[in-house]
Amino acid sequence: MASIERQAKILQHKSWGNYHRLKILAPEIAEKATPGQFVMIRINETFFPLLRRPFCLHHCHGDEIEIFFKVVGQGTAQLAEKKEGDFLDIIGPLGRGFSLPEKPDKRPALLVAGGRGIAPFVFLAHELKRLGQSMIIFYGGKTREDLPLIEDLEKNGFNLRLSTEDGCLGFKGLITELLEKELPSLNPACLYVCGPEAMLVEVARISRTWRLKAEFSLEARMGCGFGVCYGCVWPIRQGEKIEWTRICLEGPVFPAEAIAWEMKR
Amino acid sequence: MASIERQAKILQHKSWGNYHRLKILAPEIAEKATPGQFVMIRINETFFPLLRRPFCLHHCHGDEIEIFFKVVGQGTAQLAEKKEGDFLDIIGPLGRGFSLPEKPDKRPALLVAGGRGIAPFVFLAHELKRLGQSMIIFYGGKTREDLPLIEDLEKNGFNLRLSTEDGCLGFKGLITELLEKELPSLNPACLYVCGPEAMLVEVARISRTWRLKAEFSLEARMGCGFGVCYGCVWPIRQGEKIEWTRICLEGPVFPAEAIAWEMKR
Amino acid sequence: MPGRSSFPGRSHRLGDEKVIDLSCDLGFLRLRNPVIAASGTFGYGLEMAPFLDLNCLGAYIVKGLYLQPRTGNPPPRLVETASGLINSIGLQGIGLEPFIETILPKLRKYSAPLIINVCGESDEEYGAIVERLEKEQGIAAYELNISCPNVKRNGLCPALSPEATYTVVKLAREKSRRPIITKLSPNVTDIVSIALAAQEAGSDAISLINTILAMAVDVETRSPLLANLFGGLSGPAIKPIALRMVFQVARVVKIPVIGCGGIMTGQDALEFLLVGARAVEVGTANLIDPQACPRIIKEIEQYCLNRGIKKIEDIVGSIILEGI
Amino acid sequence: MPGRSSFPGRSHRLGDEKVIDLSCDLGFLRLRNPVIAASGTFGYGLEMAPFLDLNCLGAYIVKGLYLQPRTGNPPPRLVETASGLINSIGLQGIGLEPFIETILPKLRKYSAPLIINVCGESDEEYGAIVERLEKEQGIAAYELNISCPNVKRNGLCPALSPEATYTVVKLAREKSRRPIITKLSPNVTDIVSIALAAQEAGSDAISLINTILAMAVDVETRSPLLANLFGGLSGPAIKPIALRMVFQVARVVKIPVIGCGGIMTGQDALEFLLVGARAVEVGTANLIDPQACPRIIKEIEQYCLNRGIKKIEDIVGSIILEGI
Numbered sequence A, B: 001m002a003s004i005e006r007q008a009k010i011l012q013h014k015s016w017g018n019y020h021r022l023k024i025l026a027p028e029i030a031e032k033a034t035p036g037q038f039v040m041i042r043i044n045e046t047f048f049p050l051l052r053r054p055f056c057l058h059h060c061h062g063d064e065i066e067i068f069f070k071v072v073g074q075g076t077a078q079l080a081e082k083k084e085g086d087f088l089d090i091i092g093p094l095g096r097g098f099s100l101p102e103k104p105d106k107r108p109a110l111l112v113a114g115g116r117g118i119a120p121f122v123f124l125a126h127e128l129k130r131l132g133q134s135m136i137i138f139y140g141g142k143t144r145e146d147l148p149l150i151e152d153l154e155k156n157g158f159n160l161r162l163s164t165e166d167g168c169l170g171f172k173g174l175i176t177e178l179l180e181k182e183l184p185s186l187n188p189a190c191l192y193v194c195g196p197e198a199m200l201v202e203v204a205r206i207s208r209t210w211r212l213k214a215e216f217s218l219e220a221r222m223g224c225g226f227g228v229c230y231g232c233v234w235p236i237r238q239g240e241k242i243e244w245t246r247i248c249l250e251g252p253v254f255p256a257e258a259i260a261w262e263m264k265r
Numbered sequence C, D: 001m002p003g004r005s006s007f008p009g010r011s012h013r014l015g016d017e018k019v020i021d022l023s024c025d026l027g028f029l030r031l032r033n034p035v036i037a038a039s040g041t042f043g044y045g046l047e048m049a050p051f052l053d054l055n056c057l058g059a060y061i062v063k064g065l066y067l068q069p070r071t072g073n074p075p076p077r078l079v080e081t082a083s084g085l086i087n088s089i090g091l092q093g094i095g096l097e098p099f100i101e102t103i104l105p106k107l108r109k110y111s112a113p114l115i116i117n118v119c120g121e122s123d124e125e126y127g128a129i130v131e132r133l134e135k136e137q138g139i140a141a142y143e144l145n146i147s148c149p150n151v152k153r154n155g156l157c158p159a160l161s162p163e164a165t166y167t168v169v170k171l172a173r174e175k176s177r178r179p180i181i182t183k184l185s186p187n188v189t190d191i192v193s194i195a196l197a198a199q200e201a202g203s204d205a206i207s208l209i210n211t212i213l214a215m216a217v218d219v220e221t222r223s224p225l226l227a228n229l230f231g232g233l234s235g236p237a238i239k240p241i242a243l244r245m246v247f248q249v250a251r252v253v254k255i256p257v258i259g260c261g262g263i264m265t266g267q268d269a270l271e272f273l274l275v276g277a278r279a280v281e282v283g284t285a286n287l288i289d290p291q292a293c294p295r296i297i298k299e300i301e302q303y304c305l306n307r308g309i310k311k312i313e314d315i316v317g318s319i320i321l322e323g324i
């Protein structure tokens, strides 16, 4: 059950170029959130932009939540201007998050992130750690600038595999290439995946090939975030049928095999 | 001829409750401006609000201009949020200002201001002073808070007559009542008037009765400020005829007798 | 203000004695207040229950309902424009029988009047849906969605001509003992003629406006931003057009008019009431703020409080047109 | 970029060899670029001279011109809405003869094509104005404003029906050897039928859209915010509606289409070109930024530069509709 926090205070704003992280006081949301869920944020009180913007819960601890985002348009640009002490109007937690292991699996979980797809994985990684589940984080981007969280993740003792397309850091190439290269030696319990659509398609192929359980965090334009507008649909297999399914309510996390890629344009 | 200053820097922002004064670096505008002219200010780059907002030149010196305004709606509210160092996009100077005495008249000029109607008079008063023209400033408001410029004006040695409707300062009543009371003893050269419409109507009557030359600074919703939209018209006598006249181009200052009050709704 | 209930219900205590009557008479139905949640922006109602007490609403209208389940349009289905939203949901929905079986029983638990937004792929479908729903309890009225610009009929929905409007309304009228609201499309030359046709065919009320046919293009990909090419524009951008149409219709028809289009605040709602709407529908605002309806009710109440207006109905149509 | 002219003229040098051709062929007229200043937002042109070089424009259209001087509507004439502007200027203007005597000679000094926006209180007036102007030099084309929602005809302007449109265009056509652009109103059910009627009657081009009939109300005073009650909505709010209509018309008519409605940036202009407009008119943007037209020209040029597009005409109608 989601809450609306009308006056959620920004406690910290950290930025790395186009990437930003806000730490926000939002006790009601923090209390209920699980990894993979998201929040809807009202950028301002004007109609510019009109709609709220969805962001994964990047982290949750105590009364605080964090979001991590990249500036891509007017909404995120305005959010990037917010200062510590400013207030945000936030609805959350929304959607269904990642499924967590009931008991730790000896094999590692692989968290596969493309660029800002790292957003939900800090929360997830801490939760897996708490549950005693080992993991490796695959974190790829175009170049060094797209991987601002490396230091933070390392400081927290997470096991990283890095890639950049220009090769300036880690493996040179796509994160999916690195994943496929390392898979044989890893024997993972499952994959958690978040990133651009092309990456998801590729991981879907890989997980089919290797018969791996994989969960994808999907994105779509969202009108509401709580299931009333039917704007955010993906083609999802429900038994025999494929249905346009609201990812805000039934997702944003889905098992890889549920996604009917053939229906995506 | 007006200029557009795209990056006019706010040098100082002073506020008194709902009233604000911005000192702005705008050399091209400052160079050409005369008292009674105005500027059109783009509040921000969004469509909220869509149109620029008109403001009198409150003062001009060297490379700097000043505006003085009251928060009455969304545009002025946003302008009130601007900080020193912020930039504004300003067009000006626009319109035709007050006519200045060719040589000083021994009789005083009376500057009659209602509330934020004081805006154009600081510039005018300095200019009259420079020209050696004596003057008295009639400055009235609902209450003390509507007369934030008293100290400033006194510091500059201007001769003030004050009124408040609640009587907490100066004459108790309307500024037009004070004017009419003092007129017999003042024998003024002319009146310069700026304030709400009801006040203008009253001063129009007074100036007719006393056969005084009076100039009014008018206001209207402005679409452009430079004469292309025909949005800002007032009914102005042009010889025999009354025409809907663009106050941004032909005004905003008009001789009292030119205004066809009977056409105003 | 001590003693004043903060619950936006039928009437409100002012200080000790004064009471504001927010109730609004649609003739066939008395609403506790004039704020109705608009179809397609409130899901099946249940999705909103976590955020607000449905019973605080004047009424609520569920998503457009066809006889059969509908898959709707492929995504992208939404695009934001300046102060507006274009949607091409394509009336995805579970269809009539599943609605009756799985949703309706749950909605009966709420006391707020439930209005069913009735869609049809053919004129007859409107009649068929109404006929079937007549057997079910817990429905306050039907709203005939004859004006959906999303469906790929090249704009040939009944709402575009008085004749087609008359036909559809008449077909539904014959099957229904419940009140019928006909919801008009703004994509017409003469909105008044359509409203009169609906009235003539026996509609009990008119609601307007539905969305305005629109499109958006991405200059980066050079493609339309909606997979369906066209969609319906809603939100604050369309309010001035909606207000004009409600004014035009309310002056002419005898049946109650429900205003809709870009209402975000109590002030917006009051504008529609002033030009003659007896009630309003709130659409896009629900997406941005799921508590928009209760907030708007409060803002309307506050307006009345500030001005000593005792009955919201005193506002209806009270626009001052002197000198115009 | 060294060697690149910053003057937004016919063609632009890229680096050393590449050249962007911004010129645009309306059949009857070749414009140096596709950006036209829209009628009513550019005065008589002269008022804009302090702010921009008129000759940088593709063309400019002066304020709507009637035979007789017109007083226009009483103020207030403007009201801002969400991302929009409603105006009810009522086509105040000096009338035909004073225009010919006092304005036209001054405009002849500019090389940018001058288009006269022709208005009429009767069908015949359009013909009469055109007939008189035929005797004058320095006019590139007429734009027939058959779609002015400001004038108090209760919306009964020719633009609302194909028959009336045909009649008016035909009357003007018979009097004119110059090209005729017919400017359509968006306040119609079927914009395509109106465009076809104009084409049939001999119009050389279509421009659309004019403003959308709208109103606004002040809840404080309970009065309309425009003295004329209704006005025409323009600005970014209407762009998605304008774009849809331009798309619909451009697919069907054979004559060139000029797109208009809410264009604030080069990107907006490009959207109209993509859906099939050969040129665009910029209206409300001129009020906010008198240098909007040259800026938009630059932004269009920059878009082409970034993508290696050599001719702006390659953009026209190039929207990708695969899978739609």
Ligand SMILES: Cc1cc2nc3c(=O)[nH]c(=O)nc-3n(C[C@H](O)[C@H](O)[C@H](O)COP(=O)(O)OP(=O)(O)OC[C@H]3O[C@@H](n4cnc5c(N)ncnc54)[C@H](O)[C@@H]3O)c2cc1C
Pocket: A038, A049, A053, A054, A055, A056, A057, A067, A068, A069, A070, A071, A072, A073, A074, A075, A076, A077, A116, A119, A120, A218, A219, A220, A221, A222, A252
């Ligand atoms: C469930 C969910 C969780 C998300 N979590 C994060 C996160 O943690 N961090 C983060 O940086 N971003 C996240 N996003 C994406 C984020 O919501 C968008 O980047 C943001 O809404 C863009 O807003 P804007 O106004 O800046 O861009 P706009 O001006 O609206 O658009 C700019 C560009 O981004 C694209 N875009 C906009 N919104 C979306 C979207 N929802 N999905 C895909 N493309 C879009 C547009 O097509 C356009 O090309 C998430 C999206 C969803 C649906």
Ligand SMILES: Cc1cc2nc3c(=O)[nH]c(=O)nc-3n(C[C@H](O)[C@H](O)[C@H](O)COP(=O)(O)OP(=O)(O)OC[C@H]3O[C@@H](n4cnc5c(N)ncnc54)[C@H](O)[C@@H]3O)c2cc1C
Pocket: B038, B049, B053, B054, B055, B056, B057, B067, B068, B069, B070, B071, B072, B073, B074, B075, B076, B077, B116, B119, B120, B218, B219, B220, B221, B222, B252
């Ligand atoms: C030539 C000229 C010079 C001006 N100089 C000054 C000045 O020096 N200082 C100052 O404080 N104000 C001045 N004004 C008025 C100022 O422009 C308005 O107060 C401002 O535009 C309001 O913008 P807003 O967005 O805050 O209000 P809005 O939200 O647009 O409107 C709020 C309220 O103010 C009224 N209003 C808005 N604009 C005007 C206007 N132009 N004329 C009359 N009423 C209006 C509206 O009807 C509404 O009731 C001047 C106006 C003109 C035409």
Ligand SMILES: Cc1cc2nc3c(=O)[nH]c(=O)nc-3n(C[C@H](O)[C@H](O)[C@H](O)COP(=O)(O)O)c2cc1C
Pocket: A223, A229, C038, C039, C040, C041, C063, C064, C065, C085, C087, C089, C091, C117, C145, C183, C209, C210, C211, C233, C234, C235, C236, C238, C260, C261, C262, C263, C281, C282, C283, C284, C285
């Ligand atoms: C996402 C969405 C879905 C809609 N679905 C329906 C619908 O199913 N039936 C209907 O009659 N109107 C539908 N509408 C139209 C709204 O009910 C309303 O008439 C319109 O959006 C204008 O009001 P607004 O500006 O307040 O949103 C929908 C609107 C939106 C935004």
Ligand SMILES: Cc1cc2nc3c(=O)[nH]c(=O)nc-3n(C[C@H](O)[C@H](O)[C@H](O)COP(=O)(O)O)c2cc1C
Pocket: B223, B229, D038, D039, D040, D041, D063, D064, D065, D085, D087, D089, D091, D117, D145, D183, D209, D210, D211, D233, D234, D235, D236, D238, D260, D261, D262, D263, D281, D282, D283, D284, D285
């Ligand atoms: C203040 C104003 C006056 C206008 N006057 C005319 C006119 O005289 N003739 C005409 O054909 N269109 C007139 N229009 C319509 C514009 O030319 C244009 O079609 C419309 O505003 C939509 O474009 P925009 O959104 O870019 O402004 C006027 C528009 C405005 C805002």
Ligand code: FES
Pocket: A221, A222, A223, A224, A225, A226, A227, A228, A229, A230, A231, A232, A233, A246, A247, A248, A249
């Ligand atoms: S975003 Fe509205 S239903 Fe998912």
Ligand code: FES
Pocket: B221, B222, B223, B224, B225, B226, B227, B228, B229, B230, B231, B232, B233, B246, B247, B248, B249
């Ligand atoms: S404000 Fe546009 S003509 Fe005066």
